[in-house]
Amino acid sequence: MIPLSIAFLPLTDSAVLVAAKEQGFAADAGIDLSLIKTTSWATARDRLVFGQVQAAHMLAPLAIAVTLGLSQHPVALAAPFKLSVNGNQLVMATGFAVALDPDLLARIADPIATAHDFAAAIGLHRRKPVIGIVHRFSSHALMLRYWLGYAGVDPDRDVTLRVLPPSLMVEALRTGEIDGFIAGEPWGSIAIAEGLGETAALGNRIWQRGVEKVLTFRAEWLATETGIADRLIGALARSAAWCDAPENRATLAATLSAPAYLDQPAEQILPALAGRMTFRLGEPPVAIDDMMIFQREAANFPWRSQALWIYSQFVRWRMMEASDEAEAGAGDVFRPDIYRRALAGAGLPMPGASMKVEGALAAPLGVGTHQSALVLGSDRFFDGAVFDPVDVAGFLSRYDAERSR
Amino acid sequence: MRIVIIDGSGLRATELEEGLREAGYEDIHLVPPHGAFVARLERMAPDVVLMDLGNPSRDTLEEMLAVSRALARPIAMFVDQSDDAMIGAAIDAGVSAYVVDGLRKERVKPIIELAIRRFNAFACMQAELVEAKTALAERRTIEKAKSILMQTRNLSEPDAYALLRSAAMNQNRRIADVAEALITASSLLGPGT
Numbered sequence: 001m002i003p004l005s006i007a008f009l010p011l012t013d014s015a016v017l018v019a020a021k022e023q024g025f026a027a028d029a030g031i032d033l034s035l036i037k038t039t040s041w042a043t044a045r046d047r048l049v050f051g052q053v054q055a056a057h058m059l060a061p062l063a064i065a066v067t068l069g070l071s072q073h074p075v076a077l078a079a080p081f082k083l084s085v086n087g088n089q090l091v092m093a094t095g096f097a098v099a100l101d102p103d104l105l106a107r108i109a110d111p112i113a114t115a116h117d118f119a120a121a122i123g124l125h126r127r128k129p130v131i132g133i134v135h136r137f138s139s140h141a142l143m144l145r146y147w148l149g150y151a152g153v154d155p156d157r158d159v160t161l162r163v164l165p166p167s168l169m170v171e172a173l174r175t176g177e178i179d180g181f182i183a184g185e186p187w188g189s190i191a192i193a194e195g196l197g198e199t200a201a202l203g204n205r206i207w208q209r210g211v212e213k214v215l216t217f218r219a220e221w222l223a224t225e226t227g228i229a230d231r232l233i234g235a236l237a238r239s240a241a242w243c244d245a246p247e248n249r250a251t252l253a254a255t256l257s258a259p260a261y262l263d264q265p266a267e268q269i270l271p272a273l274a275g276r277m278t279f280r281l282g283e284p285p286v287a288i289d290d291m292m293i294f295q296r297e298a299a300n301f302p303w304r305s306q307a308l309w310i311y312s313q314f315v316r317w318r319m320m321e322a323s324d325e326a327e328a329g330a331g332d333v334f335r336p337d338i339y340r341r342a343l344a345g346a347g348l349p350m351p352g353a354s355m356k357v358e359g360a361l362a363a364p365l366g367v368g369t370h371q372s373a374l375v376l377g378s379d380r381f382f383d384g385a386v387f388d389p390v391d392v393a394g395f396l397s398r399y400d401a402e403r404s405r
Numbered sequence: 406m407r408i409v410i411i412d413g414s415g416l417r418a419t420e421l422e423e424g425l426r427e428a429g430y431e432d433i434h435l436v437p438p439h440g441a442f443v444a445r446l447e448r449m450a451p452d453v454v455l456m457d458l459g460n461p462s463r464d465t466l467e468e469m470l471a472v473s474r475a476l477a478r479p480i481a482m483f484v485d486q487s488d489d490a491m492i493g494a495a496i497d498a499g500v501s502a503y504v505v506d507g508l509r510k511e512r513v514k515p516i517i518e519l520a521i522r523r524f525n526a527f528a529c530m531q532a533e534l535v536e537a538k539t540a541l542a543e544r545r546t547i548e549k550a551k552s553i554l555m556q557t558r559n560l561s562e563p564d565a566y567a568l569l570r571s572a573a574m575n576q577n578r579r580i581a582d583v584a585e586a587l588i589t590a591s592s593l594l595g596p597g598t
Binding site for chain 2 (some may be wrong): 038039040041042043046047050051052071072134135136162163164165167168177
């Protein structure tokens, strides 16, 4: 058995790592997996960057930010495997949410109308709303910015984005330190179950197939330890399939609820796994089939185009200057080549391309693969935008007016 | 040189503060990571910020360092990025440090080293405390099990202990565990047994 340590944060989307250990997929691959729980992304990052762990559960934008030197010590990171797709929600305190559409189904189903309602609600609120985000370089924060920006809200001027660890979000909402937050599950469900707030928007209604957590290595380590990395990725692919199977959800929720992992009640973890979301305390749950995706639709495949979308948003929100070098560097963090190599014999559908036009699929589509049939789910952005990864500059030009403000 | 220690637990921070004062540093402030701690920190304009690596508010602090206009100079983690051994020791001990860029590393290095030593000492102390508490609780359990055996089977104290010990050896268990099981069984059987 080869010992291998992976840092993770206690979130539902650590499921593929946890199941790889607890269901024996890692051991079957000859890997003695240690999962190191950390309470901040900074600590997961430092453990990875300074070699205290071999891999980490990481926010995809943070992996790119570390590589580009935007978050402390710069190190080239590599993400050959996505651990999850979707799973975030924006929860707002009841006092703020009264200004949104009271019909929760309509509110969630129509993010365009809700974005405009939200913009109006900002003016009606007793102070500049404070919205908790887990990290500047998080997919949730980028999605929130994208959604607010559509309705003319400048997220750096019209609201206060406050960085808080996910585990402190619920308490901050209770004490009124924040008016809402966007975070990964189970934290939204817990806040709602405690009657502190209600769903204002779902991440998967802002971008139907957004990029979420990735398995991240140091690029240097990945280049030398190819055998171990490939075995780990193979084990994680089997774990991801297990996590996605409906019959395993109850077991998975119970496993995740243990003190070593999320340390939260299984009944607050299960709804997001099962796609049965309660938007407000006392309302019946609503079926959201794509609330969390672990494996189907080749969810683990690291589309280079998604890394480039993240880069485009960094530039849009003035987190960095645009450059050809940075664009290539951001794209290189996602490693479809390693995914293909590691899973070549796994019998999984293997996308033939490494990039796609993001947001172009309005309905599920069968696509060309090297192996079995692959159907990609609808991947639209709520505003109908399409992101062409070969023309990032052209995509960014639409934001010129906004960026020169 | 102004040093701020961000810590909510108190004890460990006090340990560290004492150590720093003994080493001759005077301008030391303790800030608990709650509420508006970021604003407080900004007003203090520290040269060095020390924080427990396990503190969930590290992301909040780093965000402040990224956007702060009050702290004009950027702050970087760890003194010498090339010193792998020291970085490893700091991470093992749970020390994270943010240092104003431009501060000479010879001036900061002793502070980090001291923090590593104090954090390690504190961790040992905690472990010893837990051990001592466990040992005390186990001794009480064994005493109680002995007195049950002495009463119900009319044994002397050494004989009662010998019985517990041989039962533990036969079952390949710890004496405290056997004693615990005996107490549970005895309470289930009720008084008079």
